[in-house]
Amino acid sequence: MRTQSILNLLVIDDDQLYAERLVHLLGCYYDSVNLGFLDDKEELLKLLRQPWDVLVFGNAYDMNFTDVVGIVQEQNIDLPMICLLNEEMVATAHNNEGLPNIISGTMVKALKVDEEMAVVMSICLQHDNLRSRRELKTLRHVLSEAEQRANVLIKNSKSAVAYIDQGIHIFANDPYLQLFGFASMSDAIGVPIIDLIAGGDNVKGFKQFLRQFAKGNRQEVEFKFESLRTDGSTFEAKLQLAAATLEGEPVTQVIIQQNNSNSTEVAKRLAAAECKDSLTGINNRRGFEEKMAVIYQQARQGELTAGLLYVQLDNIGKIRSSLGLQGLDATVKQVAYALDELVVDGHVSRFSDTAFTILVEDKTTAELKTLAEQIGSRINGMLIEVDKRTTSTTVSIGIVKIEKNTAEPSVLLERAMDAINQIMMETANNGATYHLYDPSEHANSDDHALAESLIEAITNNRFELTFQPIYDINNDRSDFFEVYLRLPLSDAENTVLTPDQFMAVAKKHKLLEKMDRWVLINACRKVNDVRKTHPEAKLLVQLTSASLIDKKLSSVASQLIKAVGGAAGVLTLQFNEKDIADHLTVAKTQFAALSQAGCQMGINNFGSSAKSIEIASFVQPDMVRLPRSYVEDIDSAENLETVKSLIIRTNEVNVDVLMPYIEDAATMSVAWSVGARYLQGYYLEEPRKIMKVAT
Structure with missing residues (x-):
């Protein structure tokens, strides 16, 4: 019953170890299990504001199962519930066959608390039923909206369209009414569609065509015939049938094309226009x-x-x-x-x-x-x-x-x-x-060899870190260091690979999260040593998209911050702007969680999209790092004004700016004037294997 999904499990009990045991067992069936645990009414009312998939009730401080059912129903929440009973309560809660009194798509009452497999299976089945209900609700909503859009389009369409039920007209748009000479909708409603077909052979053939369509045959949905107007005149036409709904009820849609060649040409023109x-x-x-x-x-x-x-x-x-x-x-x-x-x-x-x-x-x-x-x-x-x-x-x-x-x-x-x-x-x-x-x-051989090197580097700490200082204009200090990852290879040339040479393989083999974790832990170890003599030293660490969506990242960051002294801002985590834009809602939640854990947040390659300021306003970072393109040719007046404009707009949303890639004296002299708080580059100092705090 393996499902690629997430389970949000709410447990009401006084035994947290039992709840954790359930989470462990459910891990065989879900990619992730998010646990909510409580044992009192006030906490339940708070947690019900969040979305949950299954509620398991054991023992509560001030509630019984009936109370919980009442609270959930009062909140009008579709939440499956399972009641667990101990041995003393089993006899009164089961029928003569020893089975739970109630088993339904929304409730199981009641299971024995020590029969863990029955509990786990019930949770999985209740969750599966809930997903089916949610999907059905979504499909009904989609169907309703699709029907509404279709009806609006049909009413405004220039094609002749009608709906029939058991061969009788129940709706027709204006072009259809005009085509057959009906004065109004009321004149057409109730008229059998065969009344609009001239000639006995046509009528006989159409009845057979309609019967086949009603039986589900979709091989033939077009019928060419001679149409009969209300005034007795006729014209050659082609009729097309399609299954549809009207006010939620199944009907048959009829489209009449008077001039086949013309409609085909129109369809071709529309298809061509859709591709331009x-x-x-x-x-x-x-x-x-x-x-x-x-x-x-x-x-x-x-x-x-x-x-x-x-x-x-x-x-x-x-x-x-x-x-x-x-x-x-x-x-x-x-x-x-x-x-x-x-x-x-x-x-x-x-x-x-x-x-x-x-x-x-x-x-x-x-x-x-x-x-x-x-x-x-x-x-x-x-x-x-x-x-x-x-x-x-x-x-x-x-x-x-x-x-x-x-x-x-x-x-x-x-x-x-x-x-x-x-x-x-x-x-x-x-x-x-x-x-x-x-x-x-x-190629696969090289790919796998590099992947093995990456795994070995993670396991045996064979990666190398270098650190480049960042100058803080506001505080006139350079004890803020950006971390860079390198992979030395054990070959004759002593090759050292940079991330652009191994990140694609790391992503393919799902190693990004492990590499990010290695960098975080080892960089924090380094800065912890430096902070013994320079207590204000801090880090800027670039992480990948794998960490951006990692729900455990805030907990890991919080532990590392405490390990290096617990100072606010000692660790700044930085993500690429493109990754943030691709996971915007997730990024906002992650940024908020990391900020709560004491992290500063940053955006790398900021300004590389047309919506950079909007992204910064949405996720609220503490700082942003400009891409190389903004620093190149900054000595030209137009480029300089562009950089100043971006920095001003960024500062207006309370975000500091890091200007990197300062490689010469000319760029350095200009960098002072653009409004950036942080400066970085080889002109100031190149990356080193040790963190050297300038005095």
């Missing part, structure tokens, strides 16, 4: 997916080879900050026009707000790289006019080949995006704008 992007006029994501499906099938059959280029705009956050939505739209349109003009023998689509996809056929690896270079050069050289102002942008391009033994389209897209991430993670890409995903670099 309204802003740029090129294909949208749906258009790309349809073309991708065709090329994928042809490649799998060996009919062609192809290439997928995923083109991501780089500095959207800066454009959004300086020029607003108008500048963003203008940039996207100009890039779309340039790509469409440049790729004459391919298919260009707008995949998302700020990303494009390009499909090209029969290109060699060298030709794909050349095309990527041409695109990067063309976009980099564009000057985009926005209301008497000029902006520019660059792109990162992920390349994937589509061949006979290629992976599925969804996997190819992930590989293209991984190639983009590879570009973004490189600390110095020497001007490279593209990265080709090479499957040979991710």
Whole structure:
């Protein structure tokens, strides 16, 4: 009965060890069991404000099972309940056969407390029943809303549509009434649909067609016939049937098409329009997916080879900050026009707000790289006019080949995006704008070997940590350190891998959470030693998306903070802005829990999306760290104003800003003036294996 799910279990009892035992047993059937434990009425009323899946009642301080049932019913909560009895109470709570008095989809009364397997099975079955009820409720709501939308569309549709029940009209829209000459709805209601069919053979054939449809036959849903208007005139038409609901009751939907060729042409035009992007006029994501499906099938059959280029705009956050939505739209349109003009023998689509996809056929690896270079050069050289102002942008391009033994389209897209991430993670890409995903670099043998090295490094503490100080302008001190993870390999070259070289494998083998935990624990050990001589020393630790959704993280962080002295702010946990945007609601809850545990919270690569300020306002971090793109070319007046604008807006929501990548004196001199609280970079000090506090 293994289910990939979570159980929220509420136990009312005076024996917490028994509750923990139930959680342990239920762990065989659930990915996670969240336990709520209490034994008094006041606490029950508080906990019922949270969502629970099953309630187990044993012994309570000031309640019996009847009281609990009454409270749950008063709150109008659909919550399955199980009553547990000891040996003394069993005789009065069971029938003559020794079975519980009540077993239903919402209650079991009562089970023997020491028969743990019966209790566990009852919990699982009650939960399964609850999920079915919830799904049924959701489906009914969805059906109701779908019916409402359908009725609105039908009433406003130009197509002739009616509903019939057992062959009798019960509803018709205006085009249907006009088509057959009815003056009003009341004239059509109650009229058999066969009265609108001319000719005995047509009527006989339609009756047979209608009977087959009523029996569930959906192979034929169209019927061509000669229609009969109320004035006696006739016309050629095609009728289409579909199952539908009206006010929750099953009916049959009838659509009449008077001119088949015209309606087919309209359908084609609508289908084409659905595949076009309204802003740029090129294909949208749906258009790309349809073309991708065709090329994928042809490649799998060996009919062609192809290439997928995923083109991501780089500095959207800066454009959004300086020029607003108008500048963003203008940039996207100009890039779309340039790509469409440049790729004459391919298919260009707008995949998302700020990303494009390009499909090209029969290109060699060298030709794909050349095309990527041409695109990067063309976009980099564009000057985009926005209301008497000029902006520019660059792109990162992920390349994937589509061949006979290629992976599925969804996997190819992930590989293209991984190639983009590879570009973004490189600390110095020497001007490279593209990265080709090479499957040979991710072969199973190398993949597993690296995964084994990662596991061995976690188990035997073979990772290395380096620490780079951060200067705090407000307090004029440099005892705040960012932590970096490294993996030394035992090869002849003494290779040391950085996260961009092993994170993809770690993610595939589900090692991210364990690596994050290793970094946290060992970094805190290091800072604990330093705090003996420098009691104000503190850490900034970058964590992955696996930790962002880890419910146990706040508890771990709280223990580590206490272990290093319990000082508020000694530990700042930082997450990537993209990960936060992908798990926004979860991130808000996690940030709140970690703040409650005494952690400071940070966002890395802040400003890399168009909604950075909104994200910061929502999750409420203590600080944010700018991406490299904001610091590069900061000596230009426009870039400097963009950075200042972002920092001002960030400070307005009570968030401090860390300006990293200060690599030279010129950048350092400018950094003082932009309003950032924290400064960091090789010009100040490079990362070291030890934490050196400047005096």
